[in-house]
Amino acid sequence: MAPIPSHVLTFALPSIILVALCSLSDCYDPLDPNGNITVTFDIHQYTSDGYVARVTIQNYYQYRHVDKPGWTLGWTWEGNEVIWSMSGAFATQQGNCWAFKTPAHCCNKDPVILDLMPEALPENRSEDCCRGGLLSAWAINPSKSFSSFEITVGNLGENSTWFPPQNLTLMEPGPGYTCGQVLDTDPTVSSDLGGRRQVQVYRTWRSTCTYSSFLANKTPMCCASLSTFYSPTITSCPKCSCGCREAADKRTGFCISDSNLLSKKANTPDIVQCTDHMCPVGVHWHIKNNYMNQWRVKLTISNYNYQRNFSDWNVLVQHPGFSQTATAYSFNSTILPTVGFGDEVALLWGIEYYNTELLNFDGDQLGSVTTEILLDKDADTFTLSNGWAFPPRIYFNGENCEMALPDTFPVLPNGSPSLRSTYCQILSVFFTFITLWLLGFYQ
Numbered sequence: 001m002a003p004i005p006s007h008v009l010t011f012a013l014p015s016i017i018l019v020a021l022c023s024l025s026d027c028y029d030p031l032d033p034n035g036n037i038t039v040t041f042d043i044h045q046y047t048s049d050g051y052v053a054r055v056t057i058q059n060y061y062q063y064r065h066v067d068k069p070g071w072t073l074g075w076t077w078e079g080n081e082v083i084w085s086m087s088g089a090f091a092t093q094q095g096n097c098w099a100f101k102t103p104a105h106c107c108n109k110d111p112v113i114l115d116l117m118p119e120a121l122p123e124n125r126s127e128d129c130c131r132g133g134l135l136s137a138w139a140i141n142p143s144k145s146f147s148s149f150e151i152t153v154g155n156l157g158e159n160s161t162w163f164p165p166q167n168l169t170l171m172e173p174g175p176g177y178t179c180g181q182v183l184d185t186d187p188t189v190s191s192d193l194g195g196r197r198q199v200q201v202y203r204t205w206r207s208t209c210t211y212s213s214f215l216a217n218k219t220p221m222c223c224a225s226l227s228t229f230y231s232p233t234i235t236s237c238p239k240c241s242c243g244c245r246e247a248a249d250k251r252t253g254f255c256i257s258d259s260n261l262l263s264k265k266a267n268t269p270d271i272v273q274c275t276d277h278m279c280p281v282g283v284h285w286h287i288k289n290n291y292m293n294q295w296r297v298k299l300t301i302s303n304y305n306y307q308r309n310f311s312d313w314n315v316l317v318q319h320p321g322f323s324q325t326a327t328a329y330s331f332n333s334t335i336l337p338t339v340g341f342g343d344e345v346a347l348l349w350g351i352e353y354y355n356t357e358l359l360n361f362d363g364d365q366l367g368s369v370t371t372e373i374l375l376d377k378d379a380d381t382f383t384l385s386n387g388w389a390f391p392p393r394i395y396f397n398g399e400n401c402e403m404a405l406p407d408t409f410p411v412l413p414n415g416s417p418s419l420r421s422t423y424c425q426i427l428s429v430f431f432t433f434i435t436l437w438l439l440g441f442y443q
Protein backbone atom coordinates (compact mmCIF):
# COMPACT_ATOMS: atom_id res chain seq x y z
CA MET A 1 0.00 0.00 0.00
CA ALA A 2 1.22 3.49 -0.83
CA PRO A 3 2.15 5.67 2.16
CA ILE A 4 -0.44 8.28 3.08
CA PRO A 5 0.60 11.64 1.59
CA SER A 6 1.52 14.12 4.29
CA HIS A 7 -1.14 16.64 3.21
CA VAL A 8 -3.82 14.06 3.91
CA LEU A 9 -2.46 13.77 7.42
CA THR A 10 -2.39 17.53 7.95
CA PHE A 11 -5.97 17.57 6.73
CA ALA A 12 -7.17 14.71 8.89
CA LEU A 13 -5.24 15.22 12.13
CA PRO A 14 -6.74 18.55 13.22
CA SER A 15 -10.21 17.17 12.55
CA ILE A 16 -9.48 14.14 14.70
CA ILE A 17 -8.15 16.35 17.48
CA LEU A 18 -11.18 18.65 17.22
CA VAL A 19 -13.56 15.72 17.44
CA ALA A 20 -11.65 14.38 20.45
CA LEU A 21 -11.85 17.74 22.24
CA CYS A 22 -15.53 18.10 21.50
CA SER A 23 -16.38 14.78 23.05
CA LEU A 24 -15.49 16.28 26.42
CA SER A 25 -18.66 17.36 28.16
CA ASP A 26 -17.82 21.05 28.05
CA CYS A 27 -17.16 21.42 24.35
CA TYR A 28 -15.00 24.51 24.16
CA ASP A 29 -14.06 25.81 20.75
CA PRO A 30 -10.40 25.10 19.95
CA LEU A 31 -10.46 27.70 17.17
CA ASP A 32 -11.23 30.41 19.74
CA PRO A 33 -9.73 29.07 22.99
CA ASN A 34 -9.65 32.44 24.78
CA GLY A 35 -13.17 33.45 23.82
CA ASN A 36 -15.35 34.62 26.70
CA ILE A 37 -17.80 37.28 27.76
CA THR A 38 -16.46 39.26 30.69
CA VAL A 39 -18.82 41.08 33.06
CA THR A 40 -17.13 43.84 35.06
CA PHE A 41 -18.53 45.87 37.96
CA ASP A 42 -16.46 49.06 38.38
CA ILE A 43 -17.35 50.88 41.59
CA HIS A 44 -16.44 54.47 40.90
CA GLN A 45 -18.45 56.37 43.49
CA TYR A 46 -19.48 55.90 47.11
CA THR A 47 -22.86 56.95 48.41
CA SER A 48 -24.16 57.32 51.97
CA ASP A 49 -25.49 53.76 51.97
CA GLY A 50 -23.70 52.04 49.10
CA TYR A 51 -22.04 52.68 45.78
CA VAL A 52 -22.45 53.52 42.10
CA ALA A 53 -21.08 50.90 39.70
CA ARG A 54 -20.59 50.84 35.98
CA VAL A 55 -21.35 47.35 34.68
CA THR A 56 -19.73 46.38 31.39
CA ILE A 57 -20.49 43.26 29.38
CA GLN A 58 -17.62 42.70 26.97
CA ASN A 59 -17.78 40.03 24.28
CA TYR A 60 -14.31 38.62 23.65
CA TYR A 61 -15.55 35.86 21.33
CA GLN A 62 -13.90 36.31 17.95
CA TYR A 63 -16.90 35.21 15.88
CA ARG A 64 -19.77 34.55 18.27
CA HIS A 65 -22.10 37.49 18.69
CA VAL A 66 -25.14 38.03 20.87
CA ASP A 67 -28.00 38.39 18.44
CA LYS A 68 -31.60 39.56 18.75
CA PRO A 69 -33.40 39.63 21.14
CA GLY A 70 -30.21 40.34 23.09
CA TRP A 71 -28.62 39.45 26.41
CA THR A 72 -30.28 38.98 29.79
CA LEU A 73 -28.08 39.41 32.86
CA GLY A 74 -29.03 38.23 36.33
CA TRP A 75 -27.45 37.74 39.77
CA THR A 76 -28.29 37.23 43.43
CA TRP A 77 -27.45 39.75 46.13
CA GLU A 78 -25.65 38.35 49.12
CA GLY A 79 -27.01 40.97 51.57
CA ASN A 80 -30.01 43.29 51.55
CA GLU A 81 -28.87 45.40 48.62
CA VAL A 82 -31.36 47.48 46.68
CA ILE A 83 -30.90 49.06 43.27
CA TRP A 84 -32.02 52.68 43.82
CA SER A 85 -31.60 53.66 40.20
CA MET A 86 -30.25 52.44 36.92
CA SER A 87 -29.38 54.02 33.60
CA GLY A 88 -28.50 52.39 30.31
CA ALA A 89 -30.48 49.25 31.17
CA PHE A 90 -33.42 48.24 33.35
CA ALA A 91 -34.50 45.51 35.75
CA THR A 92 -37.45 43.54 34.44
CA GLN A 93 -39.20 43.60 37.83
CA GLN A 94 -39.29 46.24 40.50
CA GLY A 95 -40.14 43.72 43.19
CA ASN A 96 -41.40 44.42 46.67
CA CYS A 97 -40.11 47.80 47.85
CA TRP A 98 -42.51 48.27 50.77
CA ALA A 99 -39.66 48.64 53.28
CA PHE A 100 -38.28 51.78 51.63
CA LYS A 101 -39.58 55.31 51.84
CA THR A 102 -37.72 56.53 48.74
CA PRO A 103 -38.63 55.05 45.37
CA ALA A 104 -36.32 52.26 44.22
CA HIS A 105 -35.69 50.75 40.79
CA CYS A 106 -35.47 47.14 41.95
CA CYS A 107 -35.76 45.58 45.38
CA ASN A 108 -35.55 41.95 44.29
CA LYS A 109 -32.84 39.73 45.71
CA ASP A 110 -32.21 38.34 42.24
CA PRO A 111 -32.56 41.19 39.71
CA VAL A 112 -32.87 40.38 36.01
CA ILE A 113 -31.45 43.10 33.74
CA LEU A 114 -32.21 43.86 30.09
CA ASP A 115 -30.61 46.40 27.77
CA LEU A 116 -32.45 49.50 26.58
CA MET A 117 -33.18 50.02 22.91
CA PRO A 118 -31.02 52.45 20.90
CA GLU A 119 -33.89 54.94 20.83
CA ALA A 120 -34.00 55.20 24.67
CA LEU A 121 -34.61 58.68 26.11
CA PRO A 122 -31.51 60.73 26.94
CA GLU A 123 -32.38 60.77 30.68
CA ASN A 124 -32.33 56.94 30.80
CA ARG A 125 -29.03 56.58 29.01
CA SER A 126 -25.50 56.08 30.22
CA GLU A 127 -22.23 56.04 28.32
CA ASP A 128 -21.88 53.17 25.77
CA CYS A 129 -25.36 51.90 26.48
CA CYS A 130 -28.52 50.95 24.76
CA ARG A 131 -27.77 48.49 21.99
CA GLY A 132 -30.90 46.42 22.44
CA GLY A 133 -28.77 43.69 24.02
CA LEU A 134 -26.72 43.06 20.90
CA LEU A 135 -22.99 42.43 21.18
CA SER A 136 -20.87 42.21 18.03
CA ALA A 137 -18.14 39.63 17.72
CA TRP A 138 -14.74 40.87 18.88
CA ALA A 139 -12.89 40.16 15.61
CA ILE A 140 -15.61 41.80 13.53
CA ASN A 141 -16.56 44.99 15.30
CA PRO A 142 -14.76 45.60 18.62
CA SER A 143 -16.42 49.00 19.04
CA LYS A 144 -19.84 47.35 19.32
CA SER A 145 -18.70 44.25 21.18
CA PHE A 146 -19.55 45.64 24.62
CA SER A 147 -22.41 47.24 26.45
CA SER A 148 -22.41 49.28 29.66
CA PHE A 149 -24.92 50.48 32.23
CA GLU A 150 -24.83 52.21 35.62
CA ILE A 151 -26.41 51.02 38.85
CA THR A 152 -26.75 52.85 42.15
CA VAL A 153 -26.77 50.23 44.89
CA GLY A 154 -27.78 51.00 48.46
CA ASN A 155 -29.22 49.78 51.72
CA LEU A 156 -25.85 48.41 52.78
CA GLY A 157 -25.48 48.94 56.52
CA GLU A 158 -22.91 51.57 57.46
CA ASN A 159 -20.09 49.14 58.14
CA SER A 160 -21.33 45.98 56.54
CA THR A 161 -19.01 44.18 54.18
CA TRP A 162 -19.69 44.66 50.48
CA PHE A 163 -20.22 41.40 48.73
CA PRO A 164 -19.95 41.07 44.99
CA PRO A 165 -23.11 39.85 43.23
CA GLN A 166 -23.43 36.07 43.48
CA ASN A 167 -24.36 33.43 40.92
CA LEU A 168 -24.19 35.62 37.84
CA THR A 169 -26.21 34.36 34.87
CA LEU A 170 -25.98 35.45 31.25
CA MET A 171 -28.58 34.34 28.74
CA GLU A 172 -28.79 35.22 25.06
CA PRO A 173 -31.65 34.73 26.00
CA GLY A 174 -31.40 30.92 25.87
CA PRO A 175 -28.90 28.87 27.85
CA GLY A 176 -25.31 28.18 26.77
CA TYR A 177 -23.26 30.54 28.94
CA THR A 178 -21.83 29.63 32.32
CA CYS A 179 -20.41 32.44 34.44
CA GLY A 180 -17.65 32.01 36.98
CA GLN A 181 -17.70 33.51 40.45
CA VAL A 182 -17.62 37.31 40.58
CA LEU A 183 -14.17 38.04 42.00
CA ASP A 184 -12.35 41.06 43.38
CA THR A 185 -9.68 42.04 40.85
CA ASP A 186 -7.25 44.90 40.25
CA PRO A 187 -9.19 48.14 39.89
CA THR A 188 -9.79 49.23 36.31
CA VAL A 189 -7.41 52.01 35.26
CA SER A 190 -8.29 54.57 32.62
CA SER A 191 -6.51 57.61 31.31
CA ASP A 192 -7.49 61.19 31.89
CA LEU A 193 -6.24 64.58 30.71
CA GLY A 194 -5.60 63.27 27.23
CA GLY A 195 -3.53 60.34 28.48
CA ARG A 196 -1.28 62.34 30.79
CA ARG A 197 -2.92 61.15 33.98
CA GLN A 198 -4.17 57.73 35.04
CA VAL A 199 -7.21 57.35 37.21
CA GLN A 200 -8.63 54.22 38.71
CA VAL A 201 -11.95 53.12 40.13
CA TYR A 202 -12.25 52.23 43.84
CA ARG A 203 -12.97 48.63 43.33
CA THR A 204 -13.50 46.16 40.45
CA TRP A 205 -15.42 42.90 40.50
CA ARG A 206 -15.26 40.61 37.50
CA SER A 207 -16.73 37.37 36.21
CA THR A 208 -16.01 35.47 33.01
CA CYS A 209 -18.76 33.65 31.14
CA THR A 210 -18.04 30.94 28.57
CA TYR A 211 -20.27 29.35 25.98
CA SER A 212 -20.77 25.65 25.56
CA SER A 213 -22.82 24.28 22.68
CA PHE A 214 -23.35 21.21 24.85
CA LEU A 215 -25.15 23.35 27.45
CA ALA A 216 -27.03 25.28 24.79
CA ASN A 217 -28.25 21.87 23.61
CA LYS A 218 -29.23 23.25 20.24
CA THR A 219 -29.79 20.98 17.30
CA PRO A 220 -27.30 21.78 14.55
CA MET A 221 -28.41 24.79 12.50
CA CYS A 222 -26.04 24.66 9.55
CA CYS A 223 -24.68 22.24 7.02
CA ALA A 224 -22.12 22.51 4.23
CA SER A 225 -22.19 21.20 0.67
CA LEU A 226 -19.36 21.00 -1.88
CA SER A 227 -18.88 21.01 -5.61
CA THR A 228 -16.16 21.63 -8.21
CA PHE A 229 -15.71 22.61 -11.83
CA TYR A 230 -13.96 19.33 -12.61
CA SER A 231 -16.57 16.87 -11.43
CA PRO A 232 -20.35 16.58 -11.84
CA THR A 233 -20.54 15.20 -8.29
CA ILE A 234 -22.13 17.49 -5.74
CA THR A 235 -21.52 16.49 -2.17
CA SER A 236 -24.72 17.64 -0.56
CA CYS A 237 -25.40 18.19 3.09
CA PRO A 238 -25.65 14.92 5.00
CA LYS A 239 -29.25 13.73 5.26
CA CYS A 240 -30.96 14.78 8.50
CA SER A 241 -28.02 17.08 9.42
CA CYS A 242 -30.34 19.27 11.47
CA GLY A 243 -33.17 16.84 12.12
CA CYS A 244 -35.31 14.64 9.94
CA ARG A 245 -38.38 15.64 8.02
CA GLU A 246 -40.55 12.98 9.62
CA ALA A 247 -39.69 14.15 13.12
CA ALA A 248 -39.46 17.81 12.20
CA ASP A 249 -42.52 19.14 13.94
CA LYS A 250 -41.71 17.46 17.25
CA ARG A 251 -38.58 19.25 18.29
CA THR A 252 -36.96 21.65 15.86
CA GLY A 253 -40.04 23.42 14.62
CA PHE A 254 -41.72 22.99 11.29
CA CYS A 255 -40.80 22.49 7.72
CA ILE A 256 -43.21 23.33 4.96
CA SER A 257 -42.85 22.78 1.26
CA ASP A 258 -45.52 25.22 0.17
CA SER A 259 -45.35 28.83 1.34
CA ASN A 260 -49.15 29.10 1.04
CA LEU A 261 -49.30 27.07 4.25
CA LEU A 262 -47.23 29.68 6.02
CA SER A 263 -50.02 31.91 7.28
CA LYS A 264 -51.43 29.12 9.44
CA LYS A 265 -48.24 28.92 11.46
CA ALA A 266 -47.49 32.61 11.47
CA ASN A 267 -44.93 34.13 13.84
CA THR A 268 -42.92 30.96 14.34
CA PRO A 269 -39.41 32.04 13.43
CA ASP A 270 -38.10 28.51 12.96
CA ILE A 271 -40.22 27.38 10.01
CA VAL A 272 -37.84 26.17 7.32
CA GLN A 273 -38.27 24.91 3.83
CA CYS A 274 -38.46 21.11 3.72
CA THR A 275 -35.13 19.65 2.61
CA ASP A 276 -33.30 16.38 3.18
CA HIS A 277 -30.96 18.09 5.61
CA MET A 278 -33.58 20.27 7.35
CA CYS A 279 -30.99 22.91 8.20
CA PRO A 280 -32.03 26.54 8.55
CA VAL A 281 -28.73 27.59 6.96
CA GLY A 282 -26.58 26.02 4.25
CA VAL A 283 -23.07 26.96 3.18
CA HIS A 284 -21.85 25.90 -0.26
CA TRP A 285 -18.16 25.75 -1.26
CA HIS A 286 -17.64 25.54 -5.02
CA ILE A 287 -14.18 25.29 -6.54
CA LYS A 288 -14.68 27.42 -9.60
CA ASN A 289 -11.36 27.91 -11.37
CA ASN A 290 -7.84 26.59 -11.30
CA TYR A 291 -5.40 29.10 -12.75
CA MET A 292 -1.65 28.92 -13.08
CA ASN A 293 -0.86 30.75 -9.84
CA GLN A 294 -4.25 31.15 -8.25
CA TRP A 295 -7.51 29.33 -7.66
CA ARG A 296 -11.01 30.61 -7.20
CA VAL A 297 -13.80 29.51 -4.86
CA LYS A 298 -17.42 30.59 -4.86
CA LEU A 299 -18.94 30.65 -1.39
CA THR A 300 -22.71 30.86 -0.99
CA ILE A 301 -24.67 31.06 2.25
CA SER A 302 -28.38 30.28 2.02
CA ASN A 303 -31.18 30.88 4.50
CA TYR A 304 -33.96 28.27 4.47
CA ASN A 305 -36.01 30.02 7.16
CA TYR A 306 -39.34 31.47 6.11
CA GLN A 307 -39.49 34.00 8.95
CA ARG A 308 -36.00 34.72 10.14
CA ASN A 309 -33.38 37.13 8.87
CA PHE A 310 -29.79 36.80 10.12
CA SER A 311 -28.33 40.23 10.83
CA ASP A 312 -24.56 40.56 11.06
CA TRP A 313 -24.02 36.93 10.11
CA ASN A 314 -20.50 35.57 9.92
CA VAL A 315 -18.86 32.49 8.44
CA LEU A 316 -15.62 30.92 9.55
CA VAL A 317 -13.69 28.70 7.16
CA GLN A 318 -10.70 26.65 8.18
CA HIS A 319 -8.47 25.85 5.20
CA PRO A 320 -4.69 25.58 4.67
CA GLY A 321 -5.07 27.67 1.48
CA PHE A 322 -5.67 30.79 3.60
CA SER A 323 -1.97 30.82 4.50
CA GLN A 324 -1.57 32.50 1.09
CA THR A 325 -3.03 35.83 0.05
CA ALA A 326 -6.80 35.55 -0.34
CA THR A 327 -9.27 38.13 -1.59
CA ALA A 328 -12.99 37.89 -0.91
CA TYR A 329 -14.82 40.11 -3.37
CA SER A 330 -18.24 40.68 -1.85
CA PHE A 331 -17.59 40.00 1.83
CA ASN A 332 -15.50 41.66 4.49
CA SER A 333 -12.83 39.25 5.75
CA THR A 334 -9.87 38.71 8.02
CA ILE A 335 -7.50 35.87 8.85
CA LEU A 336 -7.65 34.93 12.51
CA PRO A 337 -4.51 34.08 14.44
CA THR A 338 -4.10 30.32 14.51
CA VAL A 339 -3.50 28.54 17.74
CA GLY A 340 -1.33 25.61 16.77
CA PHE A 341 -3.83 23.68 14.70
CA GLY A 342 -1.96 24.22 11.47
CA ASP A 343 -4.73 25.25 9.15
CA GLU A 344 -5.41 28.93 8.71
CA VAL A 345 -8.82 30.25 9.66
CA ALA A 346 -10.62 32.93 7.64
CA LEU A 347 -13.53 34.89 9.06
CA LEU A 348 -15.98 36.39 6.56
CA TRP A 349 -18.92 38.71 7.16
CA GLY A 350 -21.14 41.11 5.26
CA ILE A 351 -20.31 44.54 3.95
CA GLU A 352 -22.30 47.32 5.56
CA TYR A 353 -25.34 48.56 3.59
CA TYR A 354 -24.80 45.73 1.12
CA ASN A 355 -25.08 42.20 2.51
CA THR A 356 -24.86 42.17 6.31
CA GLU A 357 -28.43 40.86 6.33
CA LEU A 358 -29.09 37.28 5.27
CA LEU A 359 -32.75 37.54 4.29
CA ASN A 360 -35.43 34.95 4.90
CA PHE A 361 -36.72 32.53 2.27
CA ASP A 362 -39.69 34.22 0.65
CA GLY A 363 -41.33 31.16 -0.90
CA ASP A 364 -39.77 31.66 -4.33
CA GLN A 365 -36.19 32.38 -3.54
CA LEU A 366 -33.80 31.41 -0.78
CA GLY A 367 -32.26 34.33 1.00
CA SER A 368 -28.60 34.12 0.13
CA VAL A 369 -25.32 35.98 0.12
CA THR A 370 -22.42 34.98 -2.05
CA THR A 371 -18.82 35.88 -2.76
CA GLU A 372 -15.92 34.71 -4.85
CA ILE A 373 -12.61 34.18 -3.13
CA LEU A 374 -9.39 34.31 -5.10
CA LEU A 375 -6.51 32.50 -3.42
CA ASP A 376 -2.85 32.46 -4.30
CA LYS A 377 -1.33 29.03 -4.74
CA ASP A 378 1.47 27.65 -2.69
CA ALA A 379 3.17 25.40 -5.24
CA ASP A 380 4.30 22.98 -2.52
CA THR A 381 0.91 22.27 -1.00
CA PHE A 382 -1.79 23.14 -3.53
CA THR A 383 -3.54 20.14 -5.01
CA LEU A 384 -6.98 19.29 -6.26
CA SER A 385 -6.60 15.68 -5.19
CA ASN A 386 -7.34 13.99 -1.87
CA GLY A 387 -9.93 16.58 -0.89
CA TRP A 388 -7.25 19.13 0.01
CA ALA A 389 -9.20 21.94 -1.65
CA PHE A 390 -12.24 21.44 0.61
CA PRO A 391 -12.36 23.07 4.02
CA PRO A 392 -12.24 20.66 6.96
CA ARG A 393 -14.43 22.95 9.02
CA ILE A 394 -17.02 25.68 8.45
CA TYR A 395 -18.95 27.61 11.10
CA PHE A 396 -21.96 29.84 10.65
CA ASN A 397 -22.37 32.39 13.50
CA GLY A 398 -20.03 30.26 15.60
CA GLU A 399 -22.06 27.07 15.12
CA ASN A 400 -20.54 24.10 13.35
CA CYS A 401 -21.82 23.27 9.86
CA GLU A 402 -22.38 19.54 9.41
CA MET A 403 -20.41 18.16 6.48
CA ALA A 404 -20.29 14.84 4.63
CA LEU A 405 -17.33 12.51 5.13
CA PRO A 406 -14.33 12.96 2.78
CA ASP A 407 -15.05 9.70 0.93
CA THR A 408 -18.05 11.40 -0.72
CA PHE A 409 -16.13 14.49 -1.86
CA PRO A 410 -15.93 15.16 -5.62
CA VAL A 411 -12.82 13.52 -7.08
CA LEU A 412 -10.63 14.40 -10.02
CA PRO A 413 -11.85 12.82 -13.25
CA ASN A 414 -9.74 10.54 -15.45
CA GLY A 415 -7.10 12.59 -17.14
CA SER A 416 -5.76 14.04 -13.94
CA PRO A 417 -2.00 14.55 -14.07
CA SER A 418 -1.19 11.30 -12.30
CA LEU A 419 -3.59 9.29 -14.44
CA ARG A 420 -2.38 10.97 -17.60
CA SER A 421 1.15 9.83 -16.91
CA THR A 422 -0.13 6.27 -16.48
CA TYR A 423 -1.86 6.50 -19.89
CA CYS A 424 1.37 7.81 -21.39
CA GLN A 425 3.22 4.85 -19.99
CA ILE A 426 0.63 2.39 -21.35
CA LEU A 427 0.63 4.13 -24.74
CA SER A 428 4.41 4.17 -24.99
CA VAL A 429 4.55 0.47 -24.07
CA PHE A 430 1.87 -0.15 -26.71
CA PHE A 431 3.77 1.78 -29.42
CA THR A 432 7.03 0.08 -28.49
CA PHE A 433 5.26 -3.25 -28.83
CA ILE A 434 3.77 -2.25 -32.24
CA THR A 435 7.16 -1.00 -33.41
CA LEU A 436 8.85 -4.23 -32.35
CA TRP A 437 6.07 -6.25 -33.94
CA LEU A 438 6.33 -4.27 -37.21
CA LEU A 439 10.11 -4.65 -37.20
CA GLY A 440 9.65 -8.38 -36.67
CA PHE A 441 7.05 -8.48 -39.44
CA TYR A 442 9.38 -6.88 -41.99
CA GLN A 443 12.30 -9.03 -41.07
Ligand SMILES: *[C@@H]1O[C@H](CO)[C@@H](O)[C@H](O)[C@H]1NC(C)=O
Nearest residue numbers: 033034035036037038060208
Ligand atom coordinates in the same frame (compact mmCIF):
# COMPACT_ATOMS: atom_id res chain seq x y z
C1 LIG B 1 -11.22 36.43 28.45
O1 LIG B 1 -10.81 36.92 27.20
C2 LIG B 1 -9.76 37.87 27.25
C3 LIG B 1 -9.49 38.33 25.84
O2 LIG B 1 -9.27 37.24 24.99
C4 LIG B 1 -8.53 37.22 27.87
O3 LIG B 1 -7.50 38.19 28.00
C5 LIG B 1 -8.89 36.69 29.25
O4 LIG B 1 -7.78 35.99 29.77
C6 LIG B 1 -10.06 35.75 29.14
N1 LIG B 1 -10.44 35.34 30.46
C7 LIG B 1 -10.48 34.07 30.81
C8 LIG B 1 -10.81 33.79 32.23
O5 LIG B 1 -10.26 33.19 30.02
Ligand SMILES: *[C@@H]1O[C@H](CO)[C@@H](O)[C@H](O)[C@H]1NC(C)=O
Nearest residue numbers: 076077078079165166167168
Ligand atom coordinates in the same frame (compact mmCIF):
# COMPACT_ATOMS: atom_id res chain seq x y z
C1 LIG C 1 -25.50 30.46 44.55
O1 LIG C 1 -25.67 29.13 44.05
C2 LIG C 1 -25.23 28.14 44.95
C3 LIG C 1 -25.34 26.81 44.26
O2 LIG C 1 -26.51 26.73 43.51
C4 LIG C 1 -26.09 28.18 46.21
O3 LIG C 1 -25.65 27.21 47.13
C5 LIG C 1 -25.95 29.57 46.83
O4 LIG C 1 -26.80 29.67 47.95
C6 LIG C 1 -26.30 30.65 45.84
N1 LIG C 1 -26.00 31.95 46.40
C7 LIG C 1 -26.94 32.84 46.60
C8 LIG C 1 -26.48 34.13 47.20
O5 LIG C 1 -28.10 32.65 46.29
Ligand SMILES: *[C@@H]1O[C@H](CO)[C@@H](O)[C@H](O)[C@H]1NC(C)=O
Nearest residue numbers: 086087089090116121123124
Ligand atom coordinates in the same frame (compact mmCIF):
# COMPACT_ATOMS: atom_id res chain seq x y z
C1 LIG D 1 -36.75 56.68 31.68
O1 LIG D 1 -36.79 57.90 32.40
C2 LIG D 1 -38.08 58.30 32.77
C3 LIG D 1 -37.96 59.66 33.39
O2 LIG D 1 -36.75 59.81 34.06
C4 LIG D 1 -38.66 57.27 33.73
O3 LIG D 1 -39.95 57.63 34.10
C5 LIG D 1 -38.70 55.92 33.03
O4 LIG D 1 -39.14 54.92 33.91
C6 LIG D 1 -37.34 55.56 32.52
N1 LIG D 1 -37.45 54.35 31.73
C7 LIG D 1 -36.64 53.32 31.89
C8 LIG D 1 -36.87 52.16 30.98
O5 LIG D 1 -35.73 53.32 32.71
Ligand SMILES: *[C@@H]1O[C@H](CO)[C@@H](O)[C@H](O)[C@H]1NC(C)=O
Nearest residue numbers: 155156157158159160161162
Ligand atom coordinates in the same frame (compact mmCIF):
# COMPACT_ATOMS: atom_id res chain seq x y z
C1 LIG E 1 -20.37 49.83 62.99
O1 LIG E 1 -19.05 49.94 63.50
C2 LIG E 1 -19.00 50.66 64.71
C3 LIG E 1 -17.55 50.81 65.11
O2 LIG E 1 -16.72 49.93 64.45
C4 LIG E 1 -19.79 49.89 65.79
O3 LIG E 1 -19.76 50.62 67.00
C5 LIG E 1 -21.23 49.73 65.31
O4 LIG E 1 -21.95 48.96 66.24
C6 LIG E 1 -21.26 49.06 63.94
N1 LIG E 1 -22.62 49.06 63.42
C7 LIG E 1 -23.20 47.97 62.93
C8 LIG E 1 -24.61 48.12 62.44
O5 LIG E 1 -22.62 46.91 62.83
Ligand SMILES: *[C@@H]1O[C@H](CO)[C@@H](O)[C@H](O)[C@H]1NC(C)=O
Nearest residue numbers: 306307308309357358359360
Ligand atom coordinates in the same frame (compact mmCIF):
# COMPACT_ATOMS: atom_id res chain seq x y z
C1 LIG F 1 -36.23 40.45 6.65
O1 LIG F 1 -35.78 41.66 6.06
C2 LIG F 1 -36.61 42.11 4.97
C3 LIG F 1 -35.95 43.31 4.36
O2 LIG F 1 -35.49 44.17 5.34
C4 LIG F 1 -38.01 42.39 5.48
O3 LIG F 1 -38.83 42.77 4.41
C5 LIG F 1 -38.56 41.13 6.13
O4 LIG F 1 -39.82 41.40 6.72
C6 LIG F 1 -37.63 40.63 7.22
N1 LIG F 1 -38.11 39.35 7.71
C7 LIG F 1 -38.28 39.11 8.99
C8 LIG F 1 -38.79 37.76 9.34
O5 LIG F 1 -38.02 39.93 9.86
Ligand SMILES: *[C@@H]1O[C@H](CO)[C@@H](O)[C@H](O)[C@H]1NC(C)=O
Nearest residue numbers: 140141142332333350351352
Ligand atom coordinates in the same frame (compact mmCIF):
# COMPACT_ATOMS: atom_id res chain seq x y z
C1 LIG G 1 -15.25 45.63 7.31
O1 LIG G 1 -15.57 45.48 8.66
C2 LIG G 1 -15.01 46.47 9.49
C3 LIG G 1 -15.38 46.13 10.90
O2 LIG G 1 -16.72 45.80 11.02
C4 LIG G 1 -15.51 47.84 9.08
O3 LIG G 1 -14.89 48.82 9.87
C5 LIG G 1 -15.19 48.07 7.64
O4 LIG G 1 -15.73 49.29 7.23
C6 LIG G 1 -15.77 46.95 6.81
N1 LIG G 1 -15.42 47.13 5.43
C7 LIG G 1 -16.34 47.14 4.50
C8 LIG G 1 -15.84 47.31 3.12
O5 LIG G 1 -17.53 47.03 4.77
